[in-house]
Amino acid sequence: xxxxxxxxxxxxxxxRPHSEPPSVVVDAIHRQNDVNVRLHIATGWPxxxxxxxxxxIARARNQIKQRATADWVMFVDDDVLLDxxxxxxxxxxxxxxxxxGAVAADYDxxxxxxxxxxxxxxxxxxxxxxxxxxxxxxxxxxxxxxxCCCEDLRRQxxxxxxxxxxxxxHLGKANRVADVxxxxxxxxxxLAHTPYVLAAFDRRDLQRFEHQFLRSLRTWGNTCPVIAVxxxxxPSEIRRLTQLSNVHVVARPSxxxxxxxxxxxxxxxxxxxxxxxxxxxxxxxxxxxxxTPLDSLWQxxxxxxxxxxxxxxxxxxxxxxxxPAWSLSIHDPWHRRNAFELLKRNPFLNSGFAAGTAATxxxxxxxxxxxxxxxxxxxxxxxxxxxxxxxxxxxxxxxxHAADQGWNYCVHxxxxxxxxxxxxxxxxxxxxxxxxxxHGNARSVRQFAISVHH
Numbered sequence: 001x002x003x004x005x006x007x008x009x010x011x012x013x014x015x016r017p018h019s020e021p022p023s024v025v026v027d028a029i030h031r032q033n034d035v036n037v038r039l040h041i042a043t044g045w046p047x048x049x050x051x052x053x054x055x056x057i058a059r060a061r062n063q064i065k066q067r068a069t070a071d072w073v074m075f076v077d078d079d080v081l082l083d084x085x086x087x088x089x090x091x092x093x094x095x096x097x098x099x100x101g102a103v104a105a106d107y108d109x110x111x112x113x114x115x116x117x118x119x120x121x122x123x124x125x126x127x128x129x130x131x132x133x134x135x136x137x138x139x140x141x142x143x144x145x146x147x148c149c150c151e152d153l154r155r156q157x158x159x160x161x162x163x164x165x166x167x168x169x170h171l172g173k174a175n176r177v178a179d180v181x182x183x184x185x186x187x188x189x190x191l192a193h194t195p196y197v198l199a200a201f202d203r204r205d206l207q208r209f210e211h212q213f214l215r216s217l218r219t220w221g222n223t224c225p226v227i228a229v230x231x232x233x234x235p236s237e238i239r240r241l242t243q244l245s246n247v248h249v250v251a252r253p254s255x256x257x258x259x260x261x262x263x264x265x266x267x268x269x270x271x272x273x274x275x276x277x278x279x280x281x282x283x284x285x286x287x288x289x290x291x292t293p294l295d296s297l298w299q300x301x302x303x304x305x306x307x308x309x310x311x312x313x314x315x316x317x318x319x320x321x322x323x324p325a326w327s328l329s330i331h332d333p334w335h336r337r338n339a340f341e342l343l344k345r346n347p348f349l350n351s352g353f354a355a356g357t358a359a360t361x362x363x364x365x366x367x368x369x370x371x372x373x374x375x376x377x378x379x380x381x382x383x384x385x386x387x388x389x390x391x392x393x394x395x396x397x398x399x400x401h402a403a404d405q406g407w408n409y410c411v412h413x414x415x416x417x418x419x420x421x422x423x424x425x426x427x428x429x430x431x432x433x434x435x436x437x438x439h440g441n442a443r444s445v446r447q448f449a450i451s452v453h454h
Contacts, residue, residue: 308392326382350408410439
């Protein structure tokens with residue numbers, strides 16, 4: 001059949017925030033046989049008032065379906081790999097079945113294994129174009145948008161079912177946060193209180209993570225799990241990290257967004273899955289050196305479980321030039337004035353570190369991510385998450401606790417001679433002695449040419 005006579009199909013793909021669909025998934029869509037596909041990709045962005053992820057996805061499906069103009073429209077999740085004949089098979093099934101409004105490939109083998117009879121997943125689901133126009137995706141507290149869609153169609157007398165001969169494979173299960181994160185047993189109180197260290201980095205900082213960040217952390221007896229979110233690493237590099245003791249890797253593709261911005265969403269997802277009362281801390285991977293056990297930090301978190309532990313930078317307003325630069329570049333006039341006034345009146349917090357319980361940090365990461373994607377910070381020249389941390393904490397002072405500066409000792413902006421290296425190779429401060437955690441912000445620690453030994 002010639003190309004202009006083949007059925008046209010609009011394929012709609014929703015991506016998770018700050019991620020890109022795997023090339024193998026996209027290529028499989030473009031290589032479909034006996035159909036002409038037009039691929040449309042969009043991101044399902046959460047809102048602050050979304051009661052769950054289902055509501056976010058339902059809204060995103062309603063938005064992206066407006067792009068479709070073909071007689072046949074198919075939703076494909078960004079982690080579902082289609083067989084070369086999958087799309088054409090679904091079209092032919094609908095052509096032969098006038099009572100069906102939608103039919104799907106059973107990529108999760110749900111029709112064979114699930115007791116949830118009648119549920120049809122939307123991850124590889126073909127709709128008649130006119131039927132999809134009448135669909136308004138929704139969700140409830142207990143039902144995903146797929147279940148609600150099936151219910152609404154059948155109530156109108158329109159059928160939806162799986163097609164047993166349409167082939168597709170679910171790739172995502174092997175690389176989801178839930179599958180790579182450590183799973184503490186729910187009945188073991190000791191494990192429920194295991195502390196966690198979070199890290200996020202791209203290929204630029206891979207060597208620093210392995211040979212400086214992780215090595216110095218372990219040198220001082222810190223055996224806690226490290227959850228490493230990586231961006232743009234090669235498969236061989238990911239495999240190497242997964243072989244490290246008590247390191248759990250969440251691999252993500254690179255998309256050009258700076259790590260301190262991307263980690264807000266990733267860390268929000270991770271902390272939501274950890275035990276709510278577990279102590280959690282993160283540090284910037286680049287130029288961070290640990291020089292102490294973290295036991296007293298975890299104890300401090302346990303004493304103030306509802307507070308974010310943050311460290312004040314050496315310089316605040318008016319001595320720190322980034323405060324007016326980052327706040328006065330915000331587009332919205334009200335938010336611009338509000339941010340500037342908050343940072344003028346309050347200590348300037350460094351976002352290269354924060355600690356707290358998983359529940360406390362989850363609230364922060366989620367709120368800061370919304371700020372970065374909303375009017376509160378639209379236009380700011382802050383390339384990271386520092387404005388988000390400061391606004392979140394200073395909007396309500398009881399949200400944060402001023403941690404000892406040693407937990408994130410910023411080397412930059414110190415007086416000459418304040419920081420030196422001892423004959424034993426330790427970074428020390430003239431005022432506090434050995435620095436618990438050295439943070440070479442602005443690459444300032446490199447002047448000491450420090451190497452971390454086993």
